[in-house]
Amino acid sequence: MNDKRNTDDRHLSAATPAEPNLQREQFPYEAPPLVFFDGVDVPMDRPDSIFITDTTFRDGQQARLPYTVDQITDLFDLLHRLSGPSGVIRQSEFFLYSEKDRQAVRACQERGYEFPEITAWIRAVEKDFQLVKEMGIRETGILTSCSDYHIHLKLGLSREQAMEQYLSVVRAALEEGVRPRCHLEDVTRADVYGFVVPFVQQLQQLSAESGIPVKVRLCDTMGYGVSYPGAVLPRSVPRLLHALRSETGIPSAQLEWHGHNDFYKVLTNAATAWLYGCSGVNGTLLGFGERTGNTPIEGLLFEYMGLTGDRSVDTRVVTEIADYFERELGYEIPPMTPFVGKSFNVTAAGIHADGIIKNEEIYNIFDTAKLLNRPLGVLVTDKAGTAGVAHWVNRYLGLTGSERVDKRNPGVKALYEWVVRQYENGRTTSLSDGELAGAAQHHLPVRFPAGGKSPEPV
Structure with a gap:
C-alpha cells in the first residue's frame, strides 16, 4: 500500500490541528501497527565517528529492582573498562531525584573517568534543572515528548504550549552553560513535519545563538521503528534521520538513537540509525529497560566493531558483566541470550x-x-x-x-x-x-x- 501523506505535506508548522494527529492508518490499536511504503529511498549518510551511550542507571532501572550505590559503582567501573581508551561508550546517564541517586552519581564522579561521561535526565520543568546545577553535571537529557499521543492525550497541551515549555528549559540550561539533550519521546508516532522538524529547527537556532551544541535523542519509545527501504514516516528510521539532517542541518554528532524492543527490531534499528546519520546509539547492559527493554550494549559493541573494524575494546569484559549480574545481582540470564547466555555458543x-x-x-x-x-x-x-x-x-x-x-x-x-x-x-x-x-x-x-x-x- 502506498501512502505519501506523511512525506509530502511539508508545511513545517507546529500549529495545533483541530484534532490530535494519531495517524490511525498506521496505528489502528485494535490491530498490530501497519507499515506503509511509497517506494522512496533515502541515501545512507554514515557519520565519520559513531559511538555508544549508556542508560543502564536510568531507563535500565525502570525494569528491575533498583541497584544499590555499590552496585552502580561496580557496573560503572565495568562500563569504563568496556569503553576502552577511545571512549566507545561515550556517556552514561543517571537519575537525580532521590538521595540514593545522587550518592551514586557522586561515587561515580569520584572515579574521575573521562569515559563514560556522567550525564543526567530530567523532565522539562525548571525545578528539575536545579538538581543538574547542584550536581555539577555538564549535560542533561530533557524529556520533550513529541507525538500527539503525549502532547495532547498525556500532557493536555497544545503543540505550541508544549514547544514553548520545552524551549524554556533548554534556554535555562544554555544560560548555565549546560549542554541540553532533548529526548524526542515517541518520535516514531509523531507528526514529523508538523512538530518534530519545526522543534529541532528551533533547537538549532538556540544552539547557534549560544555556541553550545543542543543534542537530540530520537526515542523509539514503543519500538515502532522499521529499517525497511521505502517505508514512510514516522516509522521509517532512515527517513527520520534524513528528514532531520536535510531539513534542520543538525550535525550527526548531535543526534542519538534510543530504541525499544517491542517488535524485536531494537538492534537492527540501532544499526540503521548509525548508517543513516546518527553518531550516537543508546543502550543498556543486557538490554534492561522499560517493557521489552532497550538495545543491549553488548550487542551494540559487536555491531560497532563490525562496522568500524575497531579492535581496541576488551570484549572479555562483557563476560565479566554477565557474571556480575548472575553472581552479585541474582539475575539468571536466559541461556540462549547472544554473547552472555550460558548456551549462546x-x-x-x-x-x-x-x-x-x-x-x-x-x-x-x-x-x-x-x-x-x-x-x-x-x-x-x-x-x-x-x-x-x-x-x-x-x-x-x-x-x-x-x-x-x-x-x-x-x-x-x-x-x-x-x-x-x-x-x-x-x-x-x-x-x-x-x-x-x-x-x-x-x-x-x-x-x-x-x-x-x-x-x-x-
Whole structure:
C-alpha cells in the first residue's frame, strides 16, 4: 500500500490541528501497527565517528529492582573498562531525584573517568534543572515528548504550549552553560513535519545563538521503528534521520538513537540509525529497560566493531558483566541470550559437534574463547553423538592437538552408550559436568582415574 501523506505535506508548522494527529492508518490499536511504503529511498549518510551511550542507571532501572550505590559503582567501573581508551561508550546517564541517586552519581564522579561521561535526565520543568546545577553535571537529557499521543492525550497541551515549555528549559540550561539533550519521546508516532522538524529547527537556532551544541535523542519509545527501504514516516528510521539532517542541518554528532524492543527490531534499528546519520546509539547492559527493554550494549559493541573494524575494546569484559549480574545481582540470564547466555555458543546436535571437532569455525560465530573467555561448548544429551561426547572430554580436560581424544575411541563410544541409556530410562534434561565426569571414571579410566576426586574442568 502506498501512502505519501506523511512525506509530502511539508508545511513545517507546529500549529495545533483541530484534532490530535494519531495517524490511525498506521496505528489502528485494535490491530498490530501497519507499515506503509511509497517506494522512496533515502541515501545512507554514515557519520565519520559513531559511538555508544549508556542508560543502564536510568531507563535500565525502570525494569528491575533498583541497584544499590555499590552496585552502580561496580557496573560503572565495568562500563569504563568496556569503553576502552577511545571512549566507545561515550556517556552514561543517571537519575537525580532521590538521595540514593545522587550518592551514586557522586561515587561515580569520584572515579574521575573521562569515559563514560556522567550525564543526567530530567523532565522539562525548571525545578528539575536545579538538581543538574547542584550536581555539577555538564549535560542533561530533557524529556520533550513529541507525538500527539503525549502532547495532547498525556500532557493536555497544545503543540505550541508544549514547544514553548520545552524551549524554556533548554534556554535555562544554555544560560548555565549546560549542554541540553532533548529526548524526542515517541518520535516514531509523531507528526514529523508538523512538530518534530519545526522543534529541532528551533533547537538549532538556540544552539547557534549560544555556541553550545543542543543534542537530540530520537526515542523509539514503543519500538515502532522499521529499517525497511521505502517505508514512510514516522516509522521509517532512515527517513527520520534524513528528514532531520536535510531539513534542520543538525550535525550527526548531535543526534542519538534510543530504541525499544517491542517488535524485536531494537538492534537492527540501532544499526540503521548509525548508517543513516546518527553518531550516537543508546543502550543498556543486557538490554534492561522499560517493557521489552532497550538495545543491549553488548550487542551494540559487536555491531560497532563490525562496522568500524575497531579492535581496541576488551570484549572479555562483557563476560565479566554477565557474571556480575548472575553472581552479585541474582539475575539468571536466559541461556540462549547472544554473547552472555550460558548456551549462546553451545551446540546440542551431534552433527554439529562432529563439525566442531574438525574445525570449530564451522559452527562458532567467532573465536568466543579469545573475545569473550567463553570456549565453544557441546550440550551432552542422547542427541550429541560420540562426536559430542569426545568434544566434551577434550574441553573438560583442556586437551589440544595430538592429546585430543577421537570420537572413535572405545571409551568415548562406551560413555555415549551410557548417556543414551540415561534417556532411555526417562531422563529429559542435559547431563552435568559432574555426572559425565563420574561416568567417565569407569569408561575412560586412563583420562579419569577412578577413586578420589574427579578431574576439575579446565
